[in-house]
Amino acid sequence: MAIPHPRDIQVAVVDWLDERYPFTKAVDEALYQRVPNFANAFYYCFGGMVFILIVFQLLTGILLALYYVPDASGNPAPAYTSVQFIQNTVYLGWLIRGVHFWSANILIVMVLIHMARVYWTGSYRAPRELNWMVGVLMLLIVLTLSLTGYLLPWDTKAYFATEVTIKIAGSAPPAQLGAFIKEILQGGPVVGPPTLLRFFTLHVFVLPALIVLLMYVHFRFIRAHGISEPL
Amino acid sequence: MNEKPIEKEGPGAAVAAPVREVEIGDLDGHVGHTLEPDWKRLPIGPDHILYPVLVGLALFPILMGDAGHHLADDMPDEETHPFFPDHFWPYPIIAVVMLIAVGLLSAFVQKNLQLEASADPRAVTIPRPDWYFLFLFQFLKLGPELIMSLVIPPIVVVGLLIWPFIDGIAGPRLARRLGWKRWPVPGRNIITGTGWILFLGFIVFLTLWALAGPNFCLPYLTGPVCGA
Numbered sequence: 001m002a003i004p005h006p007r008d009i010q011v012a013v014v015d016w017l018d019e020r021y022p023f024t025k026a027v028d029e030a031l032y033q034r035v036p037n038f039a040n041a042f043y044y045c046f047g048g049m050v051f052i053l054i055v056f057q058l059l060t061g062i063l064l065a066l067y068y069v070p071d072a073s074g075n076p077a078p079a080y081t082s083v084q085f086i087q088n089t090v091y092l093g094w095l096i097r098g099v100h101f102w103s104a105n106i107l108i109v110m111v112l113i114h115m116a117r118v119y120w121t122g123s124y125r126a127p128r129e130l131n132w133m134v135g136v137l138m139l140l141i142v143l144t145l146s147l148t149g150y151l152l153p154w155d156t157k158a159y160f161a162t163e164v165t166i167k168i169a170g171s172a173p174p175a176q177l178g179a180f181i182k183e184i185l186q187g188g189p190v191v192g193p194p195t196l197l198r199f200f201t202l203h204v205f206v207l208p209a210l211i212v213l214l215m216y217v218h219f220r221f222i223r224a225h226g227i228s229e230p231l
Numbered sequence: 232m233n234e235k236p237i238e239k240e241g242p243g244a245a246v247a248a249p250v251r252e253v254e255i256g257d258l259d260g261h262v263g264h265t266l267e268p269d270w271k272r273l274p275i276g277p278d279h280i281l282y283p284v285l286v287g288l289a290l291f292p293i294l295m296g297d298a299g300h301h302l303a304d305d306m307p308d309e310e311t312h313p314f315f316p317d318h319f320w321p322y323p324i325i326a327v328v329m330l331i332a333v334g335l336l337s338a339f340v341q342k343n344l345q346l347e348a349s350a351d352p353r354a355v356t357i358p359r360p361d362w363y364f365l366f367l368f369q370f371l372k373l374g375p376e377l378i379m380s381l382v383i384p385p386i387v388v389v390g391l392l393i394w395p396f397i398d399g400i401a402g403p404r405l406a407r408r409l410g411w412k413r414w415p416v417p418g419r420n421i422i423t424g425t426g427w428i429l430f431l432g433f434i435v436f437l438t439l440w441a442l443a444g445p446n447f448c449l450p451y452l453t454g455p456v457c458g459a
């Protein structure tokens with residue numbers, strides 16, 4: 001029996017998929033749909049740049065998680081020494097951590113610029129109100145990711161900055177609610193190992209899952225509504 | 232070897248196929264998208280070795296669901312262009328440029344990445360947040376802590392969240408009262424446009440004030456409040 005040419009196998013696979021789903025049509029519709037020329041303006045790229053930076057964050061975050069130890073017991077704590085290990089010993093660890101750090105900083109700037117553009121051009125108006133709301137929620141998640149990520153190296157500045165943040169959150173009235181929020185965030189009477197573990201869980205599991213979900217919703221809305229008109 | 236000829240249309244064909252509109256009638260019930268005509272597309276069909284790459288690129292928009300009726304569907308051809316490759320190509324370049332930029336920052340601006348001493352609750356230090364929260368840190372100093380930390384910021388966040396509705400309901404009423412014909416978008420609106428610039432300017436001002444440090448005080452503006 002002759003060995004089929006890879007091209008024929010590919011065509012057969014595509015045919016098989018086409019019989020079950022309008023596969024080639026869907027690919028054509030996705031790739032060759034027309035886009036208004038005004039969407040080529042540089043300020044329409046800001047959202048794409050935010051997406052690219054979030055992808056950088058997710059990829060470098062996974063690599064950092066291979067070596068990071070979320071344990072704050074002892075002095076120096078394993079969390080602190082593991083970050084030092086990443087920075088000084090792991091092959092290209094300094095680069096991965098650097099890309100994660102700088103992408104996070106640039107991400108905040110880009111999210112704000114993107115949001116400012118959307119506001120300025122009135123792209124939040126009907127029918128895009130919900131997408132604006134999703135975007136504001138994503139901004140809050142990005143800020144919370146930065147806040148929780150700030151504690152993870154477990155050095156002095158991270159420790160005290162987090163202590164102040166928790167103190168502010170814990171001063172919410174009435175006193176019982178404030179104490180409850182503080183207890184939830186801190187996990188004990190002072191900022192310590194349980195706090196780090198909570199921040200780590202939020203930073204690595206909860207918030208990335210939320211932001212990926214909201215990004216999906218955001219893109220679905222964009223796809224449904226199309227690109228908004230310029231000024 | 233299977234020698235079955237594969238029919239091709241497009242730039243490789245001897246006679247160019249006529250322009251036609253492809254209607255996606257059976258895709259989630261939506262009809263009427265104007266697609267790039269076959270003869271103008273890249274000659275990469277299901278039989279081409281690069282077709283899996285195109286499928287990979289298409290997966291993202293496919294997963295994002297059905298495209299609604301867009302502005303481009305009603306625009307003349309010369310005012311539109313296809314998503315791939317015309318609209319798509321800058322993004323891989325932007326991604327590479329950004330990766331190089333953050334890589335260079337990582338290599339040459341090491342100062343920000345260096346750790347301080349391991350956390351010690353007994354250490355004496357002035358707490359200071361990262362730059363993106365400096366404005367909030369400075370804002371807290373401008374009034375009673377409860378109001379500045381737990382009343383105003385949530386109001387601003389909720390206001391931002393429901394802004395489209397505020398703008399959509401209050402805006403036209405205000406325009407009518409002012410005798411305006413319509414309520415323009417902020418970029419052309421003296422009220423919401425100026426308000427936005429002042430809001431952003433205030434945040435930048437607070438950030439710079441905090442960055443200026445504890446010796447930078449504005450007694451004639453806010454009394455004894457100094458930078459962070």
